[in-house]
Amino acid sequence: xxxxxxxxxxxxxxxxxxxxxxxxxxxxxxxxxxxxxxxxxxxxxxxxxxxxxxxxxxxxxxxxxxxxxxxxxxxxxxxxxxxxxxxxxxxxxxxxxxxxxxxxxxxxxxxxxxxxxxxxxxxxxxxxxxxxxxxxxxxxxxxxxxxxxxxxxxxxxxxxxxxxxxxxxxxxxxxxxxxxxxxxxxxxxxxxxxxxxxxxxxxxxxxxxxxxxxxxxxxxxxxxxxxxxxxxxxxxxxxxxxxxxxxxxxxxxxxxxxxxxxxxxxxxxxxxxxxxxxxxxxxx
Amino acid sequence: xxxxxxxxxxxxxxxxxxxxxxxxxxxxxxxxxxxxxxxxxxxxxxxxxxxxxxxxxxxxxxxxxxxxxxxxxxxxxxxxxxxxxxxxxxxxxxxxxxxxxxxxxxxxxxxxxxxxxxxxxxxxxxxxxxxxxxxxxxxxxxxxxxxxxxxxxxxxxxxxxxxxxxxxxxxxxxxxxxxxxxxxxxxxxxxxxxxxxxxxxxxxxxxxxxxxxxxxxxxxxxxxxxxxxxxxxxxxxxxxxxxxxxxxxxxxxxxxxxxxxxxxx
Numbered sequence: 001x002x003x004x005x006x007x008x009x010x011x012x013x014x015x016x017x018x019x020x021x022x023x024x025x026x027x028x029x030x031x032x033x034x035x036x037x038x039x040x041x042x043x044x045x046x047x048x049x050x051x052x053x054x055x056x057x058x059x060x061x062x063x064x065x066x067x068x069x070x071x072x073x074x075x076x077x078x079x080x081x082x083x084x085x086x087x088x089x090x091x092x093x094x095x096x097x098x099x100x101x102x103x104x105x106x107x108x109x110x111x112x113x114x115x116x117x118x119x120x121x122x123x124x125x126x127x128x129x130x131x132x133x134x135x136x137x138x139x140x141x142x143x144x145x146x147x148x149x150x151x152x153x154x155x156x157x158x159x160x161x162x163x164x165x166x167x168x169x170x171x172x173x174x175x176x177x178x179x180x181x182x183x184x185x186x187x188x189x190x191x192x193x194x195x196x197x198x199x200x201x202x203x204x205x206x207x208x209x210x211x212x213x214x215x216x217x218x219x220x221x222x223x224x225x226x227x228x229x230x231x232x233x234x235x236x237x238x239x240x241x242x243x244x245x246x247x248x249x250x251x252x253x254x255x256x257x258x259x260x261x262x263x264x265x266x267x268x269x270x271x272x273x274x275x276x277x278x279x280x281x282x283x284x
Numbered sequence: 285x286x287x288x289x290x291x292x293x294x295x296x297x298x299x300x301x302x303x304x305x306x307x308x309x310x311x312x313x314x315x316x317x318x319x320x321x322x323x324x325x326x327x328x329x330x331x332x333x334x335x336x337x338x339x340x341x342x343x344x345x346x347x348x349x350x351x352x353x354x355x356x357x358x359x360x361x362x363x364x365x366x367x368x369x370x371x372x373x374x375x376x377x378x379x380x381x382x383x384x385x386x387x388x389x390x391x392x393x394x395x396x397x398x399x400x401x402x403x404x405x406x407x408x409x410x411x412x413x414x415x416x417x418x419x420x421x422x423x424x425x426x427x428x429x430x431x432x433x434x435x436x437x438x439x440x441x442x443x444x445x446x447x448x449x450x451x452x453x454x455x456x457x458x459x460x461x462x463x464x465x466x467x468x469x470x471x472x473x474x475x476x477x478x479x480x481x482x483x484x485x486x487x488x489x490x491x492x493x494x495x496x497x498x499x500x501x502x503x504x505x506x507x508x509x510x511x512x513x514x515x516x517x518x519x520x521x522x523x524x525x526x527x528x529x530x531x532x533x534x535x536x537x538x539x540x541x542x543x544x545x546x547x548x549x
Contacts, residue, residue, distance in 0.1 A: 168372070171374070173366075175389065176340070177340070177361060177366050178361075178386045178389040179361060179389065188374075188385075189374070192374070195376075273376075273417050274376045274377075274418070274419060275375065
């Protein structure tokens, strides 16, 4: 009884990979991406050199680079403004999303009645809401945040609700057999079990929040004097500064990727030790 | 031993909401500190009967008492533990905290419950893995953790629902032996569901052979061999005859032993 069997060794060794093999893996995964990017930029510049289009029709990589140097200060300022709005919208979405999904799954009738509408609501193009929101909240940060919340809250609601509903039946029975209170079942079983789903929702929401803020700024920006990246889009487009427009796009993309990576990192911190979705060295 | 805890099942019928008759006229008794197996093909109602004993499933008619109480009452639950087919561990908890869970749910203080968890982990030979997360364990180790968790409340009755069904044969036999020594050490009553007649004969003192459509107890067989059971038991004539008998009942025949005078059915 006391001897543990030699036959059963854990199936996954979780010793860290050596530095060399980690570097090799990084090279294997990142190198093709870097090469593809360089080839793309090279072909782009080549096309510019051969066909010589007007810069306000097709800007070349060099033009975009120059735009970064020339408008660096305003790009940076706008990126910070967009970053701030995105952060606020993202936190609001996370709170609202968690609360709504919890409410929906706690009351089965509510879930059945309301959940389909969240899907319907989600398929309405966000542009439709913008004029409404601008009328309600005025031109400014509240409207922009509202647009971003509208498109980023639904992935959180949908994923978290699924997570809260898909607690394994046998685990619920286990808790039932030990006479667990509903609070105990909630905090020790349902919430932790839903956490990976919540983080999946957050990851999708991170990208969506950036898009929402830029769209909101774009719509609101037409009337304001200074603002975020969406406003820069309006401004450079109206002045036919296509290189600056492209540079703005690069900033927005960088912001989206940064947010996505940040959420992924936090999610990994929480789930690393136990969930399959967490990227760990054990997995590959 | 000598504990008054027994299980009594009288004329139990169980009809599922969809109309399927899962159990009909089932009678069974389990004496204190006895090891009883429920054997039969899928659909014979063996798991349903076990879940009824645990209070996880209501009955349609009849009477059931577990340790003198109705199943599902706090008194009945306090004296039993259920081991599921899957290990049912919480993946976000370490082995130690998984094992301590039942005491935690009952409000036992942290220090005491972790010490108890460490103790029962020793019982299943997993002291060294207390800090591991379930996903780092093999199937057999996970099942050991699950059994340790069941033991931590010192239950008088262990209800086990095909616990070794997903394991390879060697691990299955080893865990079977470990289960028998735990049973001997703790004096617990064990009700063990399996579809594997070899396992049932090797482990049990008594075997309830069940047949489907509707589920009923077709035969009760005694295994007249004292514990501890050794690997040699698997090669003995008695073992072969008993397996043969279980098989002939499952195939719809009477429990005719090859030589009727040697084994009392």
